[in-house]
Amino acid sequence: MTFLSPDQIEQLLWGLRTTVFLFAASWVLSFTVALILVTVRAANIAPLRWAVDIFVAYHRNVPLLVHVLFWYFAVPEVLPEPIRFWLYDHGAEFSLAAIALGLGSSAYVSEDIRSGLRAIPHTQFEAATALGCGYIQSMRYIIVPQALRISLPPLIGRALLLFKNTSVAMAIGVAELTYQTREIENETFQTFTVFGIATVLYLMGTFLITAFGSWLNARVSVSNGRRA
Amino acid sequence: MIDLIREYWLTFLIGQYPNGPLGGLAMTIILAFCGLLASFPIAVLFALARVSPWKALRIVSGTVVNFVRGIPLLMLIFWCYFAIPLATGYAVSGFWTLVCALTIYEAAYLSEVVRSGIQAIPKGQLEASRSLGGSYALTMRSVVLPQALFNVLPGMASQFVSTIKETSLGYVISVNELTFAANQVNNLVLTQPLQVFTILACIYFVLCFSLTQVLGRIEAAIRRRRGLI
Amino acid sequence: MSDTVPGSTPMVRFDAVDKWYGDNHVLKNINFEVAKGEVVVVCGPSGSGKSTLIRTVNRLEPIQKGKIYLDGQDIYAPSLDVNAFRQRIGFVFQQFNLFPHMSVLDNVTFAPLKIQKRPRGEAEAFARELLERVGLAAKADAFPGFLSGGQQQRVAIARALALNPPVMLFDEPTSALDPEMVGEVLQVMRSLAREGITMICVTHEMGFARDVCDRVVFMDEGQIVVDAAPDAFFENPDHPRVRRFLADILPRH
Numbered sequence: 001m002t003f004l005s006p007d008q009i010e011q012l013l014w015g016l017r018t019t020v021f022l023f024a025a026s027w028v029l030s031f032t033v034a035l036i037l038v039t040v041r042a043a044n045i046a047p048l049r050w051a052v053d054i055f056v057a058y059h060r061n062v063p064l065l066v067h068v069l070f071w072y073f074a075v076p077e078v079l080p081e082p083i084r085f086w087l088y089d090h091g092a093e094f095s096l097a098a099i100a101l102g103l104g105s106s107a108y109v110s111e112d113i114r115s116g117l118r119a120i121p122h123t124q125f126e127a128a129t130a131l132g133c134g135y136i137q138s139m140r141y142i143i144v145p146q147a148l149r150i151s152l153p154p155l156i157g158r159a160l161l162l163f164k165n166t167s168v169a170m171a172i173g174v175a176e177l178t179y180q181t182r183e184i185e186n187e188t189f190q191t192f193t194v195f196g197i198a199t200v201l202y203l204m205g206t207f208l209i210t211a212f213g214s215w216l217n218a219r220v221s222v223s224n225g226r227r228a
Numbered sequence: 229m230i231d232l233i234r235e236y237w238l239t240f241l242i243g244q245y246p247n248g249p250l251g252g253l254a255m256t257i258i259l260a261f262c263g264l265l266a267s268f269p270i271a272v273l274f275a276l277a278r279v280s281p282w283k284a285l286r287i288v289s290g291t292v293v294n295f296v297r298g299i300p301l302l303m304l305i306f307w308c309y310f311a312i313p314l315a316t317g318y319a320v321s322g323f324w325t326l327v328c329a330l331t332i333y334e335a336a337y338l339s340e341v342v343r344s345g346i347q348a349i350p351k352g353q354l355e356a357s358r359s360l361g362g363s364y365a366l367t368m369r370s371v372v373l374p375q376a377l378f379n380v381l382p383g384m385a386s387q388f389v390s391t392i393k394e395t396s397l398g399y400v401i402s403v404n405e406l407t408f409a410a411n412q413v414n415n416l417v418l419t420q421p422l423q424v425f426t427i428l429a430c431i432y433f434v435l436c437f438s439l440t441q442v443l444g445r446i447e448a449a450i451r452r453r454r455g456l457i
Numbered sequence: 458m459s460d461t462v463p464g465s466t467p468m469v470r471f472d473a474v475d476k477w478y479g480d481n482h483v484l485k486n487i488n489f490e491v492a493k494g495e496v497v498v499v500c501g502p503s504g505s506g507k508s509t510l511i512r513t514v515n516r517l518e519p520i521q522k523g524k525i526y527l528d529g530q531d532i533y534a535p536s537l538d539v540n541a542f543r544q545r546i547g548f549v550f551q552q553f554n555l556f557p558h559m560s561v562l563d564n565v566t567f568a569p570l571k572i573q574k575r576p577r578g579e580a581e582a583f584a585r586e587l588l589e590r591v592g593l594a595a596k597a598d599a600f601p602g603f604l605s606g607g608q609q610q611r612v613a614i615a616r617a618l619a620l621n622p623p624v625m626l627f628d629e630p631t632s633a634l635d636p637e638m639v640g641e642v643l644q645v646m647r648s649l650a651r652e653g654i655t656m657i658c659v660t661h662e663m664g665f666a667r668d669v670c671d672r673v674v675f676m677d678e679g680q681i682v683v684d685a686a687p688d689a690f691f692e693n694p695d696h697p698r699v700r701r702f703l704a705d706i707l708p709r710h
Contacts, residue, residue: 061393066396069411074421182306203299206298360543374558
């Protein structure tokens with residue numbers, strides 16, 4: 001098994017860098033949108049609730065790849081021309097992939113947060129109100145922190161999935177790790193070396209996320225009063 | 229968009245057939261079905277291995293499952309794409325590559341679902357069976373697994389729906405499933421990508437959403453019949 | 458199947474048995490015997506080790522020291538087939554542990570059919586007989602999820618009897634039941650006791666103990682403190698711990 005040239009290793013690492021950036025961007029978007037969805041839905045106004053439910057149902061029942069293709073091929077068509085051209089000149093693939101991945105994941109994250117909220121007994125809210133907290137304050141200081149603690153394990157799982165799903169962006173030419181792997185494999189035919197290294201890099205990534213998640217979980221459980 | 233549907237509905241449904249291989253939505257369903265059928269027994273075996281009394285078996289099966297769950301499905305597809313011809317000596321079609329990759333991927337995830345089901349069965353059930361003189365194998369076969377598999381039906385149903393969505397990755401290795409068919413239509417029409425991809429998204433939505441509803445109803449009915457176990 | 462001559466091999470014998478859970482010494486130098494046909498009640502405060510004791514008899518819990526004999530046979534002998542051995546002991550759990558995915562009839566025929574491989578006709582006929590005995594013949598096709606606690610426990614007793622075991626063990630059979638259902642289960646246990654089957658019951662039901670059993674064994678902190686006939690135990694308790702226990706438990710009955 002011969003090894004790769006330094007250039008190619010650098011190429012792979014650039015791919016990894018793109019993967020990490022894509023993951024970070026889509027995760028931030030996903031979490032933010034999820035919080036908005038949860039808040040909107042909690043307001044209990046029927047049309048808003050339906051809107052959120054439809055959004056969530058749509059993004060959960062359509063494959064991630066289709067979201068990515070839709071945002072890349074279909075959405076620019078409806079944008080006014082100047083914006084469309086600006087987008088294409090400034091790394092459309094990355095941004096559109098990040099949006100597609102972020103929104104697709106946000107549907108799941110919002111459901112995870114919601115189930116965390118449902119697990120908090122209503123008596124907590126009553127206790128907060130009895131102490132004089134308004135709705136926003138109760139949510140912010142009492143309810144949401146507890147809900148996030150409960151939702152932490154499924155959220156870590158979602159983050160893991162999102163990290164791996166960044167590979168889907170290669171279909172529209174985002175130069176992330178899987179894309180670079182294919183490129184190098186096409187040039188050198190060192191199939192197993194290249195794929196082996198890429199696999200190890202992905203495994204390291206998932207391992208780091210899982211380890212961080214466990215650490216976070218342990219910290220949060222300790223401060224909750226439960227024995228770690 | 230209506231014109232598009234009227235003209236190309238067959239391509240979406242069955243691809244180029246009969247002027248080419250079967251494709252489109254039909255291919256998607258066939259792929260998902262094959263993946264599920266093949267992955268289920270493997271998943272149960274791996275779950276049993278992970279809870280077995282033999283430490284070596286637990287470690288080996290655990291490592292394999294965590295490895296597969298740690299890499300993207302797309303990477304697994306590429307691995308199969310290159311490794312299967314080398315292992316078997318035959319050039320393998322995209323269809324079989326995708327089925328293999330899906331089987332391995334789904335088996336790993338499904339085995340975790342089944343394992344959690346097995347571990348959730350109360351110890352008393354095992355003790356009751358063992359107290360009657362049942363062996364470990366009989367206890368697993370007749371008492372634990374039937375209950376565990378039933379309890380994780382919702383998890384398994386959602387895995388099936390996930391498999392349908394994952395078949396879309398066949399697009400990347402030119403397997404003629406639904407997403408690939410939609411792309412072909414887009415390449416023919418060229419001027420209406422919004423409509424084409426909207427139709428594509430809608431087909432997946434209708435398929436997955438209705439499947440989730442139907443499976444949920446079936447499970448609720450069985451649960452009622454058994455007295456809410 | 459087994460002889461009923463008094464003075465012959467005891468059905469169950471504990472010989473200097475010790476058990477630890479980690480550092481916790483839960484059974485301390487247990488020596489006791491149960492003759493064939495005897496009904497023995499084991500009682501004591503919670504944490505005394507009485508459930509652990511009964512669970513060691515069919516090897517649900519392992520022991521670290523000493524020996525246990527079933528009808529003269531060392532239950533930890535290497536040549537022993539554990540599964541065949543367990544078929545000779547019927548065990549009734551506090552939590553019933555019926556198989557919820559099988560009907561009542563299937564629960565009772567499970568052991569004869571799947572373990573002893575008897576023909577279906579024979580197994581079902583006997584199962585229906587047993588269900589008749591516990592008063593639940595009409596519920597044969599129902600699922601456990603639809604039965605009350607008392608009904609489930611009676612099915613559990615029928616299930617344990619399905620292999621005709623010479624010994625029946627009861628681990629707090631009525632402790633998980635609502636008070637109004639305790640009576641129906643005790644009635645079944647009383648009729649079993651009168652039939653001459655060897656029984657060891659861990660229970661708080663002192664009325665049952667007084668009426669039916671041949672001996673009362675009192676445990677405290679892992680040791681057998683008193684092993685006496687029921688009259689002696691209830692009328693003249695001379696051990697201070699027994700007196701305290703009876704004072705706590707009897708006013709409730």
